[in-house]
Amino acid sequence: MREKIKITLLKNLLEEVTKKYDYFISQRERVLEETYKMSITDELTQLYNRHYALEQLKREVERVKREENPFTLVMFDLDNFKPINDKYGHIKGDEVLKNVGNILKKSFRSYDLVARLGGDEFIAIIFEKEKSDVEKRLQKIREEIENIIPQENLSVSYGILQIPDDIKDILEKLEEDSDSIIKEILNKVDFIMYTNKKKRKGML
Amino acid sequence: MKTEIFYSTKESLNFGLKEIKQQLDNSFKEFDFLIFSFHPKYDYNDVIYFVNRIFKTDRWVGFHAIDAFANDVVVEGVVLLAIKFENSGKIHTFEIEDIEEKDSLQKTADYLNQNKDKLNIIIAGLCEHKFGFFVENLSKLLNYTPTKNIVGGLSSGYKKDGEILTYIFTPDKVIKNGFVVLSFDSVEFEIGISLGFKPYGITYEVKNAQGYKVFTVDDNKNFSYIIQSILKGIENPSIEYLWYCPIVILDDTEGYVATVRTPKELGKDYVEFFGPVKTGQKFKFSFGEKDELLFEDRESTLKVKSSIKHPDILFNFSCIARQYVLEEEGIKENQIYINTLNANLFGFFTFGEIGPDKFYKSLKFYNETSLLLAMREL
Numbered sequence: 001m002r003e004k005i006k007i008t009l010l011k012n013l014l015e016e017v018t019k020k021y022d023y024f025i026s027q028r029e030r031v032l033e034e035t036y037k038m039s040i041t042d043e044l045t046q047l048y049n050r051h052y053a054l055e056q057l058k059r060e061v062e063r064v065k066r067e068e069n070p071f072t073l074v075m076f077d078l079d080n081f082k083p084i085n086d087k088y089g090h091i092k093g094d095e096v097l098k099n100v101g102n103i104l105k106k107s108f109r110s111y112d113l114v115a116r117l118g119g120d121e122f123i124a125i126i127f128e129k130e131k132s133d134v135e136k137r138l139q140k141i142r143e144e145i146e147n148i149i150p151q152e153n154l155s156v157s158y159g160i161l162q163i164p165d166d167i168k169d170i171l172e173k174l175e176e177d178s179d180s181i182i183k184e185i186l187n188k189v190d191f192i193m194y195t196n197k198k199k200r201k202g203m204l
Numbered sequence: 205m206k207t208e209i210f211y212s213t214k215e216s217l218n219f220g221l222k223e224i225k226q227q228l229d230n231s232f233k234e235f236d237f238l239i240f241s242f243h244p245k246y247d248y249n250d251v252i253y254f255v256n257r258i259f260k261t262d263r264w265v266g267f268h269a270i271d272a273f274a275n276d277v278v279v280e281g282v283v284l285l286a287i288k289f290e291n292s293g294k295i296h297t298f299e300i301e302d303i304e305e306k307d308s309l310q311k312t313a314d315y316l317n318q319n320k321d322k323l324n325i326i327i328a329g330l331c332e333h334k335f336g337f338f339v340e341n342l343s344k345l346l347n348y349t350p351t352k353n354i355v356g357g358l359s360s361g362y363k364k365d366g367e368i369l370t371y372i373f374t375p376d377k378v379i380k381n382g383f384v385v386l387s388f389d390s391v392e393f394e395i396g397i398s399l400g401f402k403p404y405g406i407t408y409e410v411k412n413a414q415g416y417k418v419f420t421v422d423d424n425k426n427f428s429y430i431i432q433s434i435l436k437g438i439e440n441p442s443i444e445y446l447w448y449c450p451i452v453i454l455d456d457t458e459g460y461v462a463t464v465r466t467p468k469e470l471g472k473d474y475v476e477f478f479g480p481v482k483t484g485q486k487f488k489f490s491f492g493e494k495d496e497l498l499f500e501d502r503e504s505t506l507k508v509k510s511s512i513k514h515p516d517i518l519f520n521f522s523c524i525a526r527q528y529v530l531e532e533e534g535i536k537e538n539q540i541y542i543n544t545l546n547a548n549l550f551g552f553f554t555f556g557e558i559g560p561d562k563f564y565k566s567l568k569f570y571n572e573t574s575l576l577l578a579m580r581e582l
Binding site: 021 | 405438446
């Protein structure tokens with residue numbers, strides 16, 4: 001009699017432990033997922049962060065070398081953001097950055113990648129072949145950003161690189177050195193973006 | 205020290221005590237102290253009157269026990285341990301009538317601090333499930349280490365006419381919500397605590413506990429549901445079945461053995477244990493099989509033997525739930541102790557055990573353990 005009870009107790013305990021283990025595993029997966037999400041997300045804008053964006057850029061450059069799968073890289077830098085920060089304070093500044101983040105996020109498709117590099121700098125990896133289509137979209141983004149605080153002349157400058165066409169010189173020069181390739185690409189797109197910014201301000 | 209254990213299972217307390225007195229007179233010309241255990245079936249109002257009248261002494265204490273040990277016999281009746289010191293041994297008592305009375309904790313701590321050189325055996329009532337907390341608080345007030353000289357157990361009984369009969373008796377009073385301390389002077393002693401329940405499975409965290417009751421675990425899951433699921437498929441499930449699988453509290457790292465808590469009652473939204481469980485504590489289920497429990501008893505006895513070779517008397521404070529799990533082999537526990545240490549054994553089924561932690565730094569309240577005490581007069 002007691003033996004039968006003990007066997008049933010053990011079976012039930014095992015079932016409970018298994019159930020609990022399943023729960024434990026799902027909780028652990030959820031925590032891992034959340035931790036991973038946190039590690040690749042920019043806390044303020046909820047866009048991807050710099051680290052993740054550069055990792056993905058490296059991956060896409062590797063792929064483009066193998067498969068000729070072209071994409072467009074865009075670097076954004078806000079115009080007249082610093083005066084807003086100085087005038088209204090950091091809380092307002094953060095609010096503006098969040099708005100910019102939302103505009104960028106909804107302007108691209110789910111398989112494109114948008115990230116905040118830091119400060120008021122953003123980057124996008126867009127799987128769009130036609131440069132004119134990209135430019136149309138960027139123009140719309142600029143208009144929306146300019147409407148965040150119309151009275152403060154907030155705007156955005158950007159630089160565009162079509163990869164691989166615009167980076168053939170870099171790929172030829174550096175061949176397999178991925179880190180240096182990424183560094184050079186960033187320098188190049190950054191230079192294009194600043195040139196555009198200066199042009200817009202009438203400095204060139 | 206000369207010790208002997210006598211017992212009677214007569215249904216009449218008067219006749220039972222007279223039978224024991226006759227046995228006592230045949231063995232002892234005189235004695236220094238008597239310790240009685242009484243089954244709760246006897247009317248507790250008669251205990252003091254009959255003991256005083258039949259034994260004509262005020263050097264005694266008694267307590268309720270569902271079962272008590274007279275060597276390797278488990279007795280549902282009256283058991284008496286008679287003590288006669290042969291050298292400089294002495295015994296004196298200290299009592300607290302109500303642990304909830306103001307200063308009872310401090311008075312006890314003061315007494316124990318003053319008697320740190322003696323062996324102090326505590327025999328307590330169930331005290332409305334508050335004695336576990338009393339022990340924990342008492343431990344904080346002790347000003348010495350090692351606290352190896354304080355051991356004991358909680359009297360066991362059952363509910364009758366609205367009273368839980370786990371009382372302590374002295375020559376002039378029935379203690380219903382307190383305890384007695386028996387302090388032995390000029391003795392050497394050793395203790396062993398054995399458990400034998402093996403924890404397994406995944407860890408639970410107590411989310412809401414009050415006193416001895418656990419309401420919810422993990423993400424506010426009703427713990428009662430979990431316990432009910434462990435009893436499913438068993439015909440006429442009884443709380444005692446869960447004594448095979450008590451919980452083991454994990455974050456209690458200082459336990460002499462892991463602190464086990466035995467389920468006492470299954471409510472709709474709570475599970476009550478025989479000892480404190482606190483919010484935030486982590487635990488696992490365990491399972492105990494008689495062979496494993498007896499193995500630990502053997503280990504514990506050998507440890508005691510290495511320190512005290514020829515004791516005059518053994519005490520076994522053995523949890524009622526442990527005895528349930530040991531089933532028909534319960535008596536083997538005592539046989540192991542007696543055969544290895546070659547001495548008389550007195551003890552009883554307890555509702556909780558009191559003993560030191562692993563490092564003898566504090567006092568603990570245990571469940572499902574067997575606490576063996578071996579003592580010898582110096």
